[in-house]
Amino acid sequence: MGSFSLQLQRSIESHTPMPASLSHLVLIPSYNPGATVYETVKAARKYWSPVWVVVDGSTDGTVAGLQEMALADPDLKIIVLEKNQGKGAAVLHGIDMAFRQGYTHVLTMDSDGQHDASMIPVFMEQSQNKPDAMILGVPIFDASAPSVRVKGRKISNWWANFETCGGGIGDSLFGFRVYPIEPLRAIMQKQHWMRRFDFDPEAVVRLRWRGVKPVNIPAKVRYLNAEEGGVSHFNYWRDNKLLTWMYTRLFFGFLLRLPILLWRKARSK
Incomplete structure (x- = not known):
């Protein structure tokens, strides 16, 4: 266990706050999640500042x-956008x-x-060790996961890796990651x-x-039901249409970049 992990473990066990990072922060885009957001924020603050x-x-x-x-x-900041602009727009603002x-x-x-907030320190430590990389969560699903979501993401993952010449993207849709x-x-x-689901x-x-x-790290994910306060804004037809259009336009960008992508792949071998 590294010095960072030991420091975090001691902080959690003693209930003393971790020193605020000057380089890495947790960013939570939020749109009508209901009261669940309070527990999400509390969990994130337990493991990061x-x-x-x-x-x-x-x-x-x-x-x-x-x-x-x-x-x-003082280590929690709330940024309020007056109108809904989409997840990507919220992240860009942040x-x-x-x-x-x-x-x-x-x-x-x-x-x-x-998302499992206890994995935040693991992802952050990987990012601190490899600052030029993106640290991507690869979801470990339990019985709560809708089958349509589990199966549908396989198509998205295939396209993401095809359009990067086997770029090693473990999961293209899982939003728990370090950029x-x-x-x-x-x-x-x-x-x-x-700017939105794309x-x-x-x-x-x-x-x-x-x-x-990419650095891929497995992380648990659970889908809360309505009784547990779960809220989903996923719309099967609207969001899959958006993804289809996204991968179509990315395909043309992929064709333009294909020579350099193949060159990079050959060079890395």
């Missing part, structure tokens, strides 16, 4: 509760602010309680896509095109 929440035009009353939490916690304040990396996680801010921000500022898969493909290597 600082934590930022970008409230993406939520109308479920959680803004006031989150702001009240932040009043008692990384713009983070970049201006000197942060270099963000770990993104969903606000709906699906290096500078290349992601540069990519997003150059085009107006990647953000996660397009981000990893474009980052891989840019030469950012």
Whole structure:
């Protein structure tokens, strides 16, 4: 166990706060997750500091509760967008602010309680050891996972790896991951896509095109049911249509980049 892991373990056991990182932060885009967001934020803060929440035009009353939490916690920042703009837009807003304040990396996680916050230190340590890489979560599903989501992502994963010439992307859709801010921000500022459900898969493909290597780490995921406070904004037809259009336009970008991608692959062998 490294010195960072030992420091974290001692902090958790003694209930003393971890020193706030000056380079890595947890970024949680949030849109109408209901009260589950409070537990998500508490769990994230248990394992990391600082934590930022970008409230993406939520109308479920959680803004006031989150702001009240932040009043008692200087390492929790709540950023409120007046209108819903989409997950990618919320992340871009957050990384713009983070970049201006000197942060270099963000770990993104969903606000709906699906992601295992105890894995935050593992992902952050990997990122600190390999700052040029993107640290990607590979979901370990349990019985709560809808089969349509499990099976459908196989298609997305196939396309992501095809369009990167076998780029080693373990999972293209899982939103629990660490991004290096500078290349992601540069990519997003150059085009107006990647603002909604297409953000996660397009981000990893474009980052891989840019030469950012993936590090894949298994992480548990659970889908909360309605009784547990689970909320899903996934729409099968709308979001799959969006993904289809995304991979279609990426395909043409892939064809333009194919010579350099093949050259990189041959060079790495």
